[in-house]
Ligand code: SF4
């Protein structure tokens with residue numbers, strides 16, 4: 001059984017399903033959304049994050065790097081050549097300022113469960129639990145994910161799966177017996193636009209959603225809404241039509257407002273942010289969307305996760 005990398009375990013989260021939750025973020029995703037606010041989640045291997053503002057220019061990392069990927073610039077800040085960097089993590093051990101961080105860690109399932117069950121009292125009192133997210137949790141080693149979900153379920157912890165749906169259907173099905181709710185993203189309905197903004201078309205995502213609904217999965221549909229990309233009445237109409245035509249059993253619809261809090265991370269990873277013309281949708285339009293869903297027979301609709 002392979003061990004996926006996990007890049008964050010967020011405790012006391014209130015945005016990834018009902019109640020108080022711990023959210024486990026798996027590293028690696030088959031999509032490349034232009035607005036992704038966790039760019040460190042996108043590739044499967046480790047990433048190196050550099051906090052240049054913390055660097056004092058001591059030069060320890062320059063000497064330590066086996067790839068000779070680091071140099072001090074004119075302002076005496078460590079500059080990393082990401083074409084040479086192999087994300088080996090050696091430099092992180094030499095930096096006393098914590099200006100360099102390796103993203104992604106392996107966990108034994110038993111250790112992860114032990115850590116997650118510490119908050120079982122909060123889950124029980126609030127109707128919360130554990131959310132497995134990413135990156136894309138369904139596009140990881142499924143033996144590992146299934147076993148993790150099974151053990152949490154065995155302990156009475158409610159498990160949510162936060163997914164973009166772009167994975168073999170078998171993966172979604174294997175966790176079904178241990179999953180309370182699937183948080184299922186629908187980002188764009190037009191296949192060409194989907195390809196343009198996300199890198200792949202949406203056929204697999206839509207087919208998996210139909211199948212998951214037919215197999216009895218409890219589903220929250222999550223719509224990331226980004227002005228400049230998908231905040232049109234046409235897009236909302238397409239979502240509603242798809243859900244109705246295919247009789248998708250929707251438990252809740254979540255409208256997720258765009259935010260660009262992750263944009264500064266791109267620089268720390270030596271990358272460019274590609275979401276320059278994107279903006280937060282207008283409040284009046286969101287209210288209108290809420291009404292449209294209600295009028296179409298989706299009463300359980302929420303702004304936020
Ligand atoms: S992670 Fe490794 S290769 Fe990359 S800069 Fe640090 S020491 Fe060099």
Ligand code: SF4
Nearest residue numbers: 055056058059061095
């Ligand atoms: S070890 Fe840390 S503080 Fe020293 S030069 Fe490298 S990044 Fe800067």
